[in-house]
Amino acid sequence: MSGLFDNQQQGMQQIGMLRGSGLHGYALETSSGCGPTMMVQGKECVNFISNSYLGFSTHPKVIESVKLAVAKYGMGIGGSPLACGTSDLHNKLCERLAANYGKEDAILFASGYQALLGTIQGLMRRGDVALLDNLDHRSIIDGCALAGCKLRSFKHNDMADLADLLERTSKAGPRRLLVVDSVYSMDGDVAKLDEIVPLCRQADVAVMIDEAHSLGVMGKTGKGVLEHFEMDPSTVGFVSGTFSKFAGAVGGFTAADREFIDFLRHFSSPLVFSASLPPLVVAAVLASFDLLEQEPEWLERLWKNVAFMFDGLNNLGLDTADSTTPCIPIMVGDTEKVLRMNLDLLKEGVYCSPVVHPGVPLRKERLRLGVMASHSQAHLEKALDGIAKVAKKHELI
Ligand SMILES: Cc1ncc(COP(=O)(O)O)c(C=O)c1O
Numbered sequence: 001m002s003g004l005f006d007n008q009q010q011g012m013q014q015i016g017m018l019r020g021s022g023l024h025g026y027a028l029e030t031s032s033g034c035g036p037t038m039m040v041q042g043k044e045c046v047n048f049i050s051n052s053y054l055g056f057s058t059h060p061k062v063i064e065s066v067k068l069a070v071a072k073y074g075m076g077i078g079g080s081p082l083a084c085g086t087s088d089l090h091n092k093l094c095e096r097l098a099a100n101y102g103k104e105d106a107i108l109f110a111s112g113y114q115a116l117l118g119t120i121q122g123l124m125r126r127g128d129v130a131l132l133d134n135l136d137h138r139s140i141i142d143g144c145a146l147a148g149c150k151l152r153s154f155k156h157n158d159m160a161d162l163a164d165l166l167e168r169t170s171k172a173g174p175r176r177l178l179v180v181d182s183v184y185s186m187d188g189d190v191a192k193l194d195e196i197v198p199l200c201r202q203a204d205v206a207v208m209i210d211e212a213h214s215l216g217v218m219g220k221t222g223k224g225v226l227e228h229f230e231m232d233p234s235t236v237g238f239v240s241g242t243f244s245k246f247a248g249a250v251g252g253f254t255a256a257d258r259e260f261i262d263f264l265r266h267f268s269s270p271l272v273f274s275a276s277l278p279p280l281v282v283a284a285v286l287a288s289f290d291l292l293e294q295e296p297e298w299l300e301r302l303w304k305n306v307a308f309m310f311d312g313l314n315n316l317g318l319d320t321a322d323s324t325t326p327c328i329p330i331m332v333g334d335t336e337k338v339l340r341m342n343l344d345l346l347k348e349g350v351y352c353s354p355v356v357h358p359g360v361p362l363r364k365e366r367l368r369l370g371v372m373a374s375h376s377q378a379h380l381e382k383a384l385d386g387i388a389k390v391a392k393k394h395e396l397i
Contacts, residue, residue, distance in 0.1 A: 018339075023336065023339035023340065023343065024339075025339060025342045025343050025346065025354055026354075028040050028041050028346075028351075029041055033057065033058045034047065034050050034052050034057050034058065034248055035047065035055065035058045035374060036055060036372050036374040036375045036376065036379050037379065038050075038351060040346065040351050043346070043349065044349065045346065045349045045350060045351035046349060046350050046351065046375070046379045046382055046383050047351055047372065048350060048351060048352040048353075048369040048370055048371070048383060049351050049352050049353050049370060050248065050370050050372070051212075051213065051244060051245040051248075051327070051370050052245065052247075052248030052370075052372060053213075053216065053217050053245060053246070053302055053326045053370060053371065053372055053373065054216055054217075054222075054246065054247075054248070054288070054291070054292070054298050054299070054302060054372070054373045054374075055248065055298070055372045055373050055374030055375075056246075056247050056248055056284075056287075056288045056291055056298075057247065057248030057249060057284070058248075058374075059287075059288075059291060061287055061290070061291060062247075062284050062287045062288060062291070064287075065283045065284065065286065065287040066280045066283055066284050066287075068283065069089065069279045069280040069282070069283035069284075070280050072279075073087065073089075073278075073279035073280065075278060075280070076275070076278045077275070077276050077277075077278060077279055078275070079275060079276065080271070080272060080273065080274060080275055080276055081107070081108070081265065081271060081272075081276045082265065082266070082272060085275060085276025085277075086276065087279050087282070089279045089282040089283055089286065090108055090276065090277070090279070090282055092282075092286060093106075093108060093253075093282050093285055093286055093289075094106040094107060094108060094253075096286065096289050097253050097255050098255050100215075100223050100224070100255075100289075101223075101224070101226070101233055101239045101255040102226075102232075102233030102234065103233065103239065103255040103256055103257065104256075104257050104258040104261070105255070105256070105257070105258040105261040105262070106253050106254065106255035106256075106261060107253065107254055107261050107264055107265055107268075107271065108251060108252070108253050108276070108277055108282070109251065109252040109253065109254070109270060109271055109274075110250075110251060110252070110270075110274050110275065110276070110277060111242065111244070111250060111251060111252050112139065112210075112212050112240070112241060112242025112243070112244055112245075112251070112252035113138075113139040113142075113242075113252070114139075114252055114270040114271070114274065115139075115240045115241065115242065115252030115253055115254050116137065116139035116140050116142075116143050116179075116210055116240050116252070117139055117142055117143040117146055117270050118143070118254075118264065118268035118269065118270035118271045119143065119208070119238060119240050119254045119264060119268065120140065120143025120144055120146070120147050120149075120177075120179065120208075121143055121146040121147045121268060121269060121270065122263060122264045122267055122268040123147070123177060123208075123238070123260075124143075124144065124147035124148075124149040124175075124177060125147065125148070125149065125175075126147075126148040126149065127149070127150070127173050127174055128147070128149040128150070128173050128174060128175045128176070128177065129149060129150045129151075129152060129169055129172045129173035129175070129176045129177075130144045130147075130149050130150065130151050130152070130176075130177050130178075130179060131152055131153070131154065131162075131165060131166070131169065131176060131177070131178040131179070131205065132144070132151060132152070132153045132154075132178075132179055132180070133153065133154060133156055133157065133180045133181070133184075133191065134153040134154065134155060134156050135156045135157075135181070135184050135186070135187060136153075136179060136180060136181055136210070137181055137185055137210055137212065139210075140179050140181075140210060143179075146269070149173075150172065150173060152165060152168075152169055152172070153165075156184075156187075157189065157191065157192055159192060159195050159196070159199065162196065162199055163199055166199060166200070166202075166203040166205060167203075170203065175206075176203075176204075176205045176206070177205065177206050177207075177208055177238075178196065178200050178205050178206070178207050178208070179207075179208045179209075179210065180193070180196060180207075180208075180209060180210070181209075181210045181212065181213070182209050182210060182211050182212075182213065182214035182218065182224065182225035183212075183213035183214045183217070183218065183225070183325050183327065184213075184327075185212065185213055185327060186327075186329065186355060186359065186360050186366070186368065187321055187322060187323060187327075187329060188213075188320075188321070188322075188323030188324065188325045188326070188327035188328055188329060189321070189322040189323055189324060189325070190214075190218070190225065190228070190324060190325065191209070191225070193209065193225055193226075193229055193231065193236075194229045194231065197231065197235045197236065201235070206237045206238070207235070207236045207237055207238075208236070208237060208238035208239070208240065209225065209226075209236055209238070209239055209240070210240050210241065211224050211225065211239055211240065211241035211242075212241055212242045212244075212245055213245055213325065213326075213327055214228075214241070215241045215242075215245070215246045216245070216246030216247070216288070216292055216299075217245075217246070217299075217302065217325065217326060218325070221292070221293075221296065221299070222246075222292045222299050224239075224241075226239075237256060237257075238254060238255075238256045238260070239254065239255045239256070240252065240253065240254045240255075241253055243281070243284075243285045243288075246288060246292075247284055247285045247288035248288075249281050249284045249285055249288070250277070250281055251277045251281055251282075251285065298373040298374075299373070301373040301374075302326060302371065302372070302373035305326075305371050305372070305373065305375050305380060306325065306326050306328075306371050308377075308380055309328060309369065309371050309380060309383075309384070310323075310328070312380070312384040313328065313330065313384070313387070316384070316387070316388050316391065316397055317397045318330050318331075318387070318391060318396065318397060319331040321366075326370060326371040326372075327368065327369075327370055327371075328368070328369045328370075328371060329355070329366040329367070329368050329369075330366055330367040330368075330369065330387070330391075330396075331364070331366050332365050332366050332367060332394075332396060333363050333364065333365055333366075334363075334365060335356045335357065335365050337365075337394055337396075338354045338355070338356055338365045338366065338367060339354050339356070340394065341354070341367060341390050341391070341394050341396075342354035342367060344390040344393060344394070345367070345386055345387065345390050348385075348386030348389060348390060349382065349386060350382070350383045350386040350387065352367050352368060352369050352370075353367065353368040353369075353370075354367060354368075355367070355368050369383075
């Protein structure tokens with residue numbers, strides 16, 4: 001056993017220093033639901049740390065459907081999808097997802113991370129080549145490692161670099177798959193899918209998208225990035241995503257042609273060897289889809305709030321990078337400053353994410369805000385006041 005922990009030493013020293021300096025503001029204890037405000041270490045704060053953009057996880061209709069599901073199915077389902085983990089609710093959700101993305105079928109995973117991991121592992125083999133945007137989510141990179149395929153990346157959202165990469169890898173492997181986030185989780189900008197897809201089609205490369213921050217957010221009715229660009233769903237082969245953002249719940253999915261989904265159902269390790277989502281979670285996600293259809297005002301409110309926050313932050317002179325979505329970075333560019341600002345914001349009753357290296361490149365450290373549809377005008381104004389005060393104190397403005 002000796003030596004097993006050696007390569008963890010440096011990381012643990014860094015964490016120890018962070019704790020020692022009193023700047024460790026991560027995993028703070030909360031004691032409320034994930035609403036527009038949250039109780040953080042006993043203090044009520046406006047919640048800007050979550051990805052529950054629509055705020056559905058505390059919506060009364062979602063809670064009611066969860067109660068009904070618990071009464072009927074109990075807590076968990078007690079097995080993986082191939083065993084006893086495929087209920088009528090699971091199948092209904094798969095149908096809904098397939099219809100949302102114009103695909104033949106869909107499959108559910110225990111998390112969004114597992115959906116990306118398990119889909120890439122199922123699709124790719126040793127020798128195949130994955131083409132990734134260099135800001136793709138970690139689950140995509142880990143999926144490539146699990147598949148054992150080659151990984152090549154292009155500069156973030158840079159179409160000239162992608163064209164070059166497509167050219168350079170044209171003989172690199174038997175099969176190539178391009179995987180991009182639809183909306184980038186740390187930068188909040190949107191993949192240029194309307195340019196990526198034609199380039200890939202020309203190069204005979206299949207396309208997969210990660211809809212984590214896009215489902216329920218992008219497009220006129222929240223169907224995602226394909227609706228946003230008014231693109232034909234058949235132009236993208238594989239769509240994965242998560243329920244942790246759109247529904248504020250947990251779980252992930254992949255939608256694609258029936259044949260491929262059936263293959264994954266039997267051969268994707270993170271799916272086959274993991275327990276199925278509890279029916280109560282599936283019921284919550286189904287209720288969230290109902291809300292998206294029946295109460296479109298949430299999506300409207302979300303984008304109204306997003307516009308208000310961009311106006312407020314940019315009027316303060318803060319740099320929100322290229323974000324155009326509810327995931328808004330405030331660029332700071334210094335680790336210690338980000339951590340100190342985060343703690344000062346908590347004192348102002350504003351709870352957001354301090355993002356530092358290796359989550360983002362060095363000198364790109366930032367505070368990250370997740371705007372919610374359920375934030376009131378008063379919540380947003382309180383946040384902007386707090387941000388202005390703290391940004392001035394730390395000479396960001
Ligand atoms: C872009 C992206 N993909 C995938 C995931 C994984 O989703 P989940 O948290 O549901 O596992 C996340 C969440 O952090 C994400 O931001």
